Amino acid sequence: MAELSNEEIKVLIEKSYNSRTNILKMMKNGEGHIGGAFSALDIITVIYNHILKFNPEKPKWKDRDRFVLSAGHKVLALYAVLADADYFDEEILWTYNNFDTRVPMHPDEKVLPGIEFPTGSLGHGLAVACGISLSSRLDKRDFRVFTMLGDGECGEGSVWEAAMSAAHHRMDNLTAIVDRNGLQVNGTTETVMDSSILEEKFSSFGWEVRTIDGHDFNQIYEKLSTVPFVSGKPSCVIADTTKCKGLAFGENKFEFHHWHCPAEEINNAIELVQDQKEKEHSKIER
Amino acid sequence: MKDKENNIYDDPRKIIASALVEAGDINEDVVYISCDSSLGASGDPFRKKYPERHFEFGIAEAAAMGQAAGLSISGKVPFITAYLPFITYRCFEQIRDDVCKTNLNVNILGNNCGFSVGPLGPTHVVLEDVAVMRAIPNLTIFAPADGPQYKAAILAAMDIETPVYIRVHRNKAPRLYGVDCRLIPGKADILKKGSDLTLISTSSMVVQTLLAAEILKERGIDAEVINMYCLKPVDDEIILNSAEKTKKVITIEEHTVIGGLGGAVAEVLAGTCSAKLAMIGIEDQFAVVGDYKQLIDYYGLTPEKLVPRIEELGKRL
Numbered sequence: 001m002a003e004l005s006n007e008e009i010k011v012l013i014e015k016s017y018n019s020r021t022n023i024l025k026m027m028k029n030g031e032g033h034i035g036g037a038f039s040a041l042d043i044i045t046v047i048y049n050h051i052l053k054f055n056p057e058k059p060k061w062k063d064r065d066r067f068v069l070s071a072g073h074k075v076l077a078l079y080a081v082l083a084d085a086d087y088f089d090e091e092i093l094w095t096y097n098n099f100d101t102r103v104p105m106h107p108d109e110k111v112l113p114g115i116e117f118p119t120g121s122l123g124h125g126l127a128v129a130c131g132i133s134l135s136s137r138l139d140k141r142d143f144r145v146f147t148m149l150g151d152g153e154c155g156e157g158s159v160w161e162a163a164m165s166a167a168h169h170r171m172d173n174l175t176a177i178v179d180r181n182g183l184q185v186n187g188t189t190e191t192v193m194d195s196s197i198l199e200e201k202f203s204s205f206g207w208e209v210r211t212i213d214g215h216d217f218n219q220i221y222e223k224l225s226t227v228p229f230v231s232g233k234p235s236c237v238i239a240d241t242t243k244c245k246g247l248a249f250g251e252n253k254f255e256f257h258h259w260h261c262p263a264e265e266i267n268n269a270i271e272l273v274q275d276q277k278e279k280e281h282s283k284i285e286r
Numbered sequence: 287m288k289d290k291e292n293n294i295y296d297d298p299r300k301i302i303a304s305a306l307v308e309a310g311d312i313n314e315d316v317v318y319i320s321c322d323s324s325l326g327a328s329g330d331p332f333r334k335k336y337p338e339r340h341f342e343f344g345i346a347e348a349a350a351m352g353q354a355a356g357l358s359i360s361g362k363v364p365f366i367t368a369y370l371p372f373i374t375y376r377c378f379e380q381i382r383d384d385v386c387k388t389n390l391n392v393n394i395l396g397n398n399c400g401f402s403v404g405p406l407g408p409t410h411v412v413l414e415d416v417a418v419m420r421a422i423p424n425l426t427i428f429a430p431a432d433g434p435q436y437k438a439a440i441l442a443a444m445d446i447e448t449p450v451y452i453r454v455h456r457n458k459a460p461r462l463y464g465v466d467c468r469l470i471p472g473k474a475d476i477l478k479k480g481s482d483l484t485l486i487s488t489s490s491m492v493v494q495t496l497l498a499a500e501i502l503k504e505r506g507i508d509a510e511v512i513n514m515y516c517l518k519p520v521d522d523e524i525i526l527n528s529a530e531k532t533k534k535v536i537t538i539e540e541h542t543v544i545g546g547l548g549g550a551v552a553e554v555l556a557g558t559c560s561a562k563l564a565m566i567g568i569e570d571q572f573a574v575v576g577d578y579k580q581l582i583d584y585y586g587l588t589p590e591k592l593v594p595r596i597e598e599l600g601k602r603l
Binding site (some may be wrong): 157 | 379
């Protein structure tokens with residue numbers, strides 16, 4: 001079984017919590033989708049540190065693995081991770097919410113290296129990822145395609161159209177990760193639009209499905225490093241996560257989907273995130 | 287009207303079928319996407335010759351358009367086709383966000399524009415697509431008038447590295463152009479020179495307009511006829527030059543008068559030209575059910591019905 005060493009996990013904790021801190025620093029410039037960014041952050045951190053084949057100096061390298069963030073509003077997490085992966089200078093992060101910024105609230109592939117596709121309107125990314133997956137077949141390249149959806153996003157019919165196509169066309173170089181934090185803008189997914197049981201839905205659409213704790217670095221790594229789970233089938237990883245993970249007063253609150261943060265709370269939030277980082281480290285040391 | 291006298295009528299679907307194969311021969315990145323329609327109409331020869339480059343995405347146009355975008359951003363040149371309303375309205379946001387915002391070489395064939403399939407009723411008879419699609423940045427819109435123009439549209443769309451929407455009429459069209467004609471974005475053609483008024487038409491209405499112009503000439507009105515085969519961007523220069531000359535412009539389209547060809551011409555004339563403009567098309571309504579001939583007669587778009595309307599408008603302008 002693929003496993004990370006304690007040292008590797010400590011590096012991941014350091015990176016993911018520093019990314020959370022950077023996101024909060026960005027939000028000194030105003031509101032942002034912190035809840036989904038923090039729920040997705042541990043997964044995206046593992047993806048860019050242990051899973052994807054990429055070269056930040058050649059962001060359009062044809063053989064790179066692709067990561068399409070279908071739930072584009074989580075992009076604060078991706079920005080922080082891409083900066084850490086040396087795709088661009090960290091200084092760009094501090095232009096968030098500025099006029100004509102290269103790090104807008106939804107990603108723009110034309111202005112920032114590392115962004116594969118502009119997303120933001122939900123339900124688009126999985127189909128785009130399918131198209132990219134099919135191109136690898138035509139070009140006889142062996143890159144893989146990963147995409148991340150939100151569980152609320154799974155209310156979009158186009159997600160299921162694409163899910164059907166992925167299985168029909170046997171896209172086994174495609175992995176969809178669902179960041180199942182259980183909350184969306186208007187409340188819990190259960191009350192807004194019950195998308196459960198996602199495992200059964202994806203499975204019945206022809207995908208090979210695994211469920212993980214989306215904040216357990218080893219589980220994330222183990223599953224994502226062993227795709228495809230079954231040859232000839234697309235892989236789906238349902239990741240149970242905590243919305244706004246790492247910021248104590250925001251965790252599991254749908255109000256933190258899009259936080260209009262008072263400026264005076266940011267430094268306190270950063271301190272809380274750093275406290276949480278130390279707790280995560282101490283868990284590993286124990 | 288080069289070959290009209292020879293009575294050569296081309297089936298747009300057959301022309302497109304062979305043009306797609308030709309595009310596939312020229313460019314190995316060309317792929318063809320169907321959505322459980324159009325194979326029999328225009329896709330089958332491509333599928334048979336290049337089965338690995340044909341993708342069937344079923345009755346799921348939103349995901350099909352997204353997949354086209356994914357293929358295109360990876361270097362492929364997709365032609366995606368289905369019945370017009372399904373491959374425009376159903377997946378409108380995917381066209382806007384995934385294809386046009388990204389400015390990809392995705393080529394959308396909207397089959398059966400205008401009254402092509404009148405008996406199917408207003409779910410299938412779309413009279414607003416130009417208005418809707420024209421509003422999206424980066425999108426080029428072609429509305430060919432005859433067989434050679436359909437072929438030229440396919441080959442031009444392949445070469446244009448940005449998104450193209452091609453309106454495909456079902457009716458066989460008399461040949462107006464030579465077989466090697468080209469379509470150029472932002473250009474139009476003067477098919478008949480005239481000095482009394484300007485008739486601007488597009489798609490299937492071009493031949494009706496030319497026939498009307500012949501009758502008008504016999505009745506002492508010398509109309510200039512322009513084929514606006516590119517509905518976005520339109521040919522500003524040809525519109526303004528003709529309008530300055532005749533001072534009277536009438537647009538004729540098998541489409542609502544809201545936001546289509548007439549709207550595009552109005553946008554060019556507004557504030558820059560003293561010529562007066564009238565629009566002939568379908569008023570703000572869903573189409574009644576009927577076959578093509580019945581419908582263009584009902585809506586006053588036959589040459590015989592166009593002539594008195596043009597004469598009347600010509601007096602008022």
